[in-house]
Amino acid sequence: MEKPGKKSPAAARKSPAPAKKAPAAAKKAAAAKKTAGAGKSAAVKKAPPPKKQLVAPKKATATVRAAPVKTVVKPVEDESRTALVRRARRINRELAEVFPYAHPELDFENPFQLVVATVLSAQTTDLRVNQTTPALFAKYPTPEDLAAANPEEVEEILRPTGFFRAKTKSVIGLSKALTEDFGGEVPGRLEDLVKLPGVGRKTAFVVLGNAFGRPGITVDTHFQRLVRRWRWTAETDPDKIEAAVGALFPKSDWTDLSHHVIWHGRRICHARKPACGACPIAPLCPAYGEGETDPEKARKLLKYEKGGLPGQRLKPPQAYLDAGGRPAPPLGAG
Structure with missing residues (x-):
């Protein structure tokens, strides 16, 4: 017979059993935490839908840019310098095939007539200039002749070209400059041409390229x-x-x-x-x-x-x- 307050050896051996249940409960709790954590991570992984919504405005913007555009000054999107050079040169080659005979559309027989005609072409058409210059050059065939001309008579001839007073002043002035500074000859250097009244870089390059065969870009x-x-x-x-x-x-x-x-x-x-x-x-x-x-x-x-x-x-x-x-x-x- 066991004394009160004492446990038998068999009971003593059975008593630790409740303690063994604690690790199982802990495992269950850990598993629950893992499941909760997995649920959270799964919830995080389901986040892409909002990201797709954020991308949508970019696609809309790209669509707008891809539509036919008005003239803009921005470079072609993502076009490298090399790609730009190749595209520009290809455009020039294509135009050369369409216009193989492209030339200045002002009528002239010598550098003097070309420089005068180019000055007169401002704010009017080449056709109008070509209709006007025959009478001008018939009456004043050389720089010396035009330098000594009566401005009123020149104005009357140049009236159809528009801005005839300013143009008269320019062509008489450049004729005087040619006579006094260049011996009556049109100079073949850019730095000399731009010194003439009414002659800027555009006019100078027209003269250099078409009267002297020296390369130049005409930016009209x-x-x-x-x-x-x-x-x-x-x-x-x-x-x-x-x-x-x-x-x-x-x-x-x-x-x-x-x-x-x-x-x-x-x-x-x-x-x-x-x-x-x-x-x-x-x-x-x-x-x-x-x-x-x-x-x-x-x-x-x-x-x-x-x-x-x-x-x-x-x-x-x-x-x-x-x-x-x-x-x-x-x-x-x-």
């Missing part, structure tokens, strides 16, 4: 408009445009490049309504869609100025080739 209104549409440069100052575009091409290409761009601007890529649907370089143009994209309607927008009425319509570029596939001379050319 057409050239400025197109190189910005094509995103060759974001510059707006003519001198900076000249430098930026010149850096994309070999110097030997500069003069012909100027002709190609200017011809394209006058005939196809107009300021107000470009003929995008009839443009031979449409796949290379970031501003495609700014003008008419329907091919039939776009062809009606093509223009051909020389030898006809201002704004005269023309046929597609292939019409410039003769029966043998060779470049045909410009309409009205002698």
Whole structure:
């Protein structure tokens, strides 16, 4: 018989059993915590749906940028310098095939006539200048003759070109400068040409490139408009445009490049309504869609100025080739 307060050996051996249950409970608690933790991590892993919602606005923005754009001055998105050079040169090659005979559209027989005609072409068309200069050069064939001319008589001849008083002052002034400083000869250096009254870098490069065969870029209104549409440069100052575009091409290409761009601007890529649907370089143009994209309607927008009425319509570029596939001379050319 066991004494009160004492446990038998068998009971003593059984008593620790409750203590063994504690680790099991702990394991269950740990497992519960793990399950809770797993639930939390699973909840965290389910977070991607909000991320997809955050990406959506970016896709919408990209869609807006991909739509046909107006003329902008930002570079083509993600276009490297190398890609820009290649695209610009390819555009020039394509235009050279469309306008293989591109040339200055001012009529001239010598450097003096060219520099005068180029000064007169400001704020008017080459066609109007070509209609005016024959009478001017017939009466004043040399710089000495024009330097000694009566301003009122010159003004009367130049009246159709607009701004005739200012132009009269310029052509008489440059004629005097040629007579007094250069022996009656047009100089063949840029630094000398820009000293003449009414002659800036644009006029100087026209003379250098077409009268002396020295490369130069002519940055007129057409050239400025197109190189910005094509995103060759974001510059707006003519001198900076000249430098930026010149850096994309070999110097030997500069003069012909100027002709190609200017011809394209006058005939196809107009300021107000470009003929995008009839443009031979449409796949290379970031501003495609700014003008008419329907091919039939776009062809009606093509223009051909020389030898006809201002704004005269023309046929597609292939019409410039003769029966043998060779470049045909410009309409009205002698």
